[in-house]
Amino acid sequence: MGPLIPLDIIPEQWNNVIAVIIGMAFGFIMEGSGFSSSRKIVGLFYGYDFTVLRVFFTATVTTAIGLYYFSYLGWIDMSLVYIHPTYLTAAIVGGLIMGVGFVAGGYCPGTSLIGAAIGRIDGMVFTLGLMIGIFFFSEGFSIFEGLYNGGFMGYITITEYFNISSQLFIFLFTVVAVAAFYFTTLIRRRVKQVNY
Amino acid sequence: MSKVYIIFASLLILVAFGLVLLPDTEHEDQIPPEALLKEIMNQSRFLSADLIAARIIDEDPSIMLVDVRTAEAYNSYSLPGAINIPLKETLDEEWQPYLNQRGVDVVFFSNGDLFADQAWILCSRLGYKNLYVMEGGLNQWFTQIMQPTVPPDTSPNEDFDLYSFRKAASIYFGGGAPAQSTQDIKGENIQIIRREKKTATAGGC
Amino acid sequence: MKNNNEKGTTYFNPYFGGVMLGLILLATFYITGRGLGASGAAKSTVVAAVDRVAPKHAEESAYYSKFISDDLHPMNTWLVFEVIGVLAGAFLSGALAGRLKFKTEHNPKITTRRRLIFAAIGGVFFGVGSQIARGCTSGAALSGAAVLSLGGFITMMAIFGSAYAFAYIFRKLWI
Structure with missing residues (x-):
């Protein structure tokens, strides 16, 4: 029965050791999939490389399907799993700002670390910029505070909000993902290739 | 388009579709009887009237008082800021958001301990957290806070401090201030024990 | 399960990488009850x-x-x-x-300096945005969407939607 640490099946002290091991696996796979290269990542937005979309959607779908099978089998108590809280305006505004950062910087925080780890200087500079951005935000917290707490809707899932079955939603999401994989290969054939 | 991809994609969709076909399992969300018994034996759910009075006076936002008596009893008298969830409506859908809260201590009270404790057991079985019971209920509230008795002269100083606090609280809550007000109110020395707020599993990024 | 690209550096097949990443994320939820970040x-x-x-x-x-x-x-x-x-x-x-x-990856049409300046600007934007939305692409979008969090999906759509919307402005940097 999981999750193991919140239920004290694995003692709390192991938490940090597990964090390092999970992080290593995460970093290894991300780097191996090409997430250390900013030009490869940004290909998604210009249609010459859809690796990010493929990896990202495959991962989301795999985890979601896995979690619900685990829940069905009684291996995991979904009520103990952390659900990212929904702050509607904060999520939208934050996401819009991050999108600009994504095309301008070519990385996101996770991938910039991976790029930095194998010596990409742009990755290191991005990480530094990230910290400066967080510093700006923290110093100007009084300005951002209303936005930060804007539109709180609780720890709600998309299926609770639209009142549909989670399993059905995951199935539809999987179909959409597979369709996206297919159509992006078509797009990629039509777009001028970029050598990087 | 290679054949392998088509096979893998079909497999993925099939696995996802299997999820839809799974029957809805009624997972036993309720805690097992052994665990419930263990929680019932644990007396830490009882909060004293003094502690609750101190938190009300402090206007502590992390406490929510729930009066489990009937609506008539609630309307005639209740604690300041308390909401009324009569015991028989404990399981009603509309009250669940109040009872199942993160980061807020829900304190049940009735005239005595009994009904409040029953509400506590019901909500504990539902798996709700941060639930408490006011020790002795409103009866104890009256004898301790509203009409505190002067401790005997031989009592230790702490008892007198507690008495001063109760007397001050009594005035705060509009109770009959006791006649023997000769003793100086030596400041409110009661220890307000602030519990560290429980945090849920912290987020990702 | 390897995929050669033009220059001969080998990356995992993206679907293989995706499944592995998904399993790691699943293991993370199973063990710790929370996602990555x-x-x-x-x-x-x-x-x-x-x-x-x-x-x-x-x-x-x-x-x-x-x-x-x-x-x-x-x-x-x-x-x-x-x-x-x-x-x-x-x-x-x-x-x-x-x-x-050690190298800076950039479009040969732009200078290294320009690439680094924009990398820093991108970082600053991401820093502010990730604090407002309480998470970035891994914490909010990936881990959030995997547990079907409404906020996770909204953040994900906002990030990618805005990135596509602004892609045209920054096209000189990349293509």
């Missing part, structure tokens, strides 16, 4: 640095003080340890595939 570690670093340089300021600030406690160092968080692992894992993968090299 990256910007949280950067936040801890900033909090720790500010706390070191100006402890009084950090304590008084409404934002830093949320992450400072008396008994734990601000760097002693799950995400910091996870990120240490990420750096090590990525280094290992890069070393095995022969990709370890």
Whole structure:
């Protein structure tokens, strides 16, 4: 029965050791999939490389399907799993700002670390910029505070909000993902290739 | 388009579709009887009237008082800021958001301990957290806070401090201030024990 | 399960990578009950640095003080340890595939300096945005969407939607 640490099946002290091991696996796979290269990542937005979309959607779908099978089998108590809280305006505004950062910087925080780890200087500079951005935000917290707490809707899932079955939603999401994989290969054939 | 991809994609969709076909399992969300018994034996759910009075006076936002008596009893008298969830409506859908809260201590009270404790057991079985019971209920509230008795002269100083606090609280809550007000109110020395707020599993990024 | 691209560096097949990443994320949820993240570690670093340089300021600030406690160092968080692992894992993968090299990756049409300036600007934007939305692409979008969090999906759509919307403005940087 999981999750193991919140239920004290694995003692709390192991938490940090597990964090390092999970992080290593995460970093290894991300780097191996090409997430250390900013030009490869940004290909998604210009249609010459859809690796990010493929990896990202495959991962989301795999985890979601896995979690619900685990829940069905009684291996995991979904009520103990952390659900990212929904702050509607904060999520939208934050996401819009991050999108600009994504095309301008070519990385996101996770991938910039991976790029930095194998010596990409742009990755290191991005990480530094990230910290400066967080510093700006923290110093100007009084300005951002209303936005930060804007539109709180609780720890709600998309299926609770639209009142549909989670399993059905995951199935539809999987179909959409597979369709996206297919159509992006078509797009990629039509777009001028970029050598990087 | 290679054949392998088509096979893998079909497999993925099939696995996802299997999820839809799974029957809805009624997972036993309720805690097992052994665990419930263990929680019932644990007396830490009882909060004293003094502690609750101190938190009300402090206007502590992390406490929510729930009066489990009937609506008539609630309307005639209740604690300041308390909401009324009569015991028989404990399981009603509309009250669940109040009872199942993160980061807020829900304190049940009735005239005595009994009904409040029953509400506590019901909500504990539902798996709700941060639930408490006011020790002795409103009866104890009256004898301790509203009409505190002067401790005997031989009592230790702490008892007198507690008495001063109760007397001050009594005035705060509009109770009959006791006649023997000769003793100086030596400041409110009661220890307000602030519990560290429980945090849920912290987020990702 | 390897996929050769033009230059001969080998990357995993993206679907293989995706499934592996999904299984890691699943294991993370199974073991710890929470998802992965990256910007949280950067936040801890900033909090720790500010706390070191100006402890009084950090304590008084409404934002830093949320992450400072008396008994734990601000760097002693799950995400910091996870990120240490990420750096090590990525280094290992890069070393095995022969990709370890100090270089700035950029479009040959632009200068290295220009690329680095925009990388820094992008970082700043991501820093502010990830704090407002309480997570970045890994914490909010990936881990959030995997547990079907409404906020996770909204953040994901906002990030990618905005990136596509602004792609045209920044096209000179990349193509």
